[in-house]
Amino acid sequence: MINQRWDIFCKIVDNFGDIGVCWRLARQLRVEHGLDVRLWIDDLSAAQAIIPSLDTEKNLQICDEINITKWDENAAFSQARDVVIEAFACGLPPRYLVAMVRQQSKWVNLEYLSAEDWVADFHAKPSPQSYLNSANGLTRYFYFPGFTEATGGLIRERNTLDRHSDFVRNDHDDLKISLFCYPNAPIKDLLFALQTNIHRVSVYVPESNILPQIADFFDAETIDAGDYFSRDNLQVHILPFLSQVDYDQLLRDCDINFVRGEDSWLRAIWVGKPFIWQPYVQDEGAHIKKLEAFLDLFYAHLSEKKVLYEAHGYWSAGQLPNNIWNAYLQQWPTIKTYTLQRSEHLAQQADLAAKLVIFCNKL
Numbered sequence: 001m002i003n004q005r006w007d008i009f010c011k012i013v014d015n016f017g018d019i020g021v022c023w024r025l026a027r028q029l030r031v032e033h034g035l036d037v038r039l040w041i042d043d044l045s046a047a048q049a050i051i052p053s054l055d056t057e058k059n060l061q062i063c064d065e066i067n068i069t070k071w072d073e074n075a076a077f078s079q080a081r082d083v084v085i086e087a088f089a090c091g092l093p094p095r096y097l098v099a100m101v102r103q104q105s106k107w108v109n110l111e112y113l114s115a116e117d118w119v120a121d122f123h124a125k126p127s128p129q130s131y132l133n134s135a136n137g138l139t140r141y142f143y144f145p146g147f148t149e150a151t152g153g154l155i156r157e158r159n160t161l162d163r164h165s166d167f168v169r170n171d172h173d174d175l176k177i178s179l180f181c182y183p184n185a186p187i188k189d190l191l192f193a194l195q196t197n198i199h200r201v202s203v204y205v206p207e208s209n210i211l212p213q214i215a216d217f218f219d220a221e222t223i224d225a226g227d228y229f230s231r232d233n234l235q236v237h238i239l240p241f242l243s244q245v246d247y248d249q250l251l252r253d254c255d256i257n258f259v260r261g262e263d264s265w266l267r268a269i270w271v272g273k274p275f276i277w278q279p280y281v282q283d284e285g286a287h288i289k290k291l292e293a294f295l296d297l298f299y300a301h302l303s304e305k306k307v308l309y310e311a312h313g314y315w316s317a318g319q320l321p322n323n324i325w326n327a328y329l330q331q332w333p334t335i336k337t338y339t340l341q342r343s344e345h346l347a348q349q350a351d352l353a354a355k356l357v358i359f360c361n362k363l
Helices: 017-033 096-104 118-120 185-193 211-217 243-252 261-272 284-298 306-317 322-330 332-346 352-362
Strands: 005-010 036-042 061-062 065-072 083-087 104-111 125-131 133-144 175-179 200-206 229-230 234-239 256-260 275-278
Touching: 005 017, 017 036, 017 065, 017 243, 017 261, 017 352, 036 185, 061 118, 065 229, 096 133, 096 175, 096 322, 118 175, 133 352, 175 185, 185 211, 185 234, 185 322, 200 243, 211 352, 243 322, 256 261, 261 332, 275 306, 284 306, 306 322
Parallel strands: 005 036, 005 083, 036 065, 083 104, 104 133, 175 200, 175 256, 200 234, 256 275
Antiparallel strands: 061 065, 125 133, 229 234
């Protein structure tokens, strides 16, 4: 299988979400399926946060056995590969499309993850393409990740459910929370609720664009990785930006995880701990429909789900009343048991990389 060559094109448009998904997929295709993978990235500086060994001065390099190529107008697009993954409809260079015609490459557009009902209907559908107003023999397939067998599956490496970790101090007197969200989340509301909590709470915040809100809450002029803040029963630890491995470990060690976008959302599911997800804001409230579809699917078999809908809904709407948070904490033991069960149930399905390889081999 090693002689099969794949290209993945990644355009970084949403902080680290796009490159986070593409990097996990590239490594899994290489490690677990023995493929020769080349990853095209348009912004090496942004990607370096996810791939620490990446040299932003090199247009061609190998990291973790993945060939990484800088995607810009000066790149050589003369050689297309057997399978081409266009991540999240990022668009392929015209010169590369010409090379794909010569190679008769298999072309797959990897879509964003969603639990909405229509996903299964559109998954794996073909779209014949033309170039220079003429048929070229290429067909673009739309590949939708998803939570049911009728979709393209979820990214999950073979060792994902190994939940042992000691990333943070194991103090059972503290409620441990990881906080990774978009800046429009009601961060101050959450911190105030935690400050007045009857139990001690330790919050771990990986370095991101929400640090100004943390600093403002604690009346700090500056804030950096390694800083520590304390107020009443609340302790906040500012962490450096974490590698994917370290971030996964942080999720395993925390009791509740606030996550966002796609990559951290899915990792929170796999660690089997209670989480609150903030989807990326979209026009006309499309992200709320996406959130509600996920809640309907994931918590379908949980009888006391009202508090979960309220906590997620308020968090995405930009406010978090104290009574909503306290109600969530009261249901936390039940949520904890249920989330672990759902995580293990979803892990019984075939993962995205495996299904993608099978799909492309059948084309």
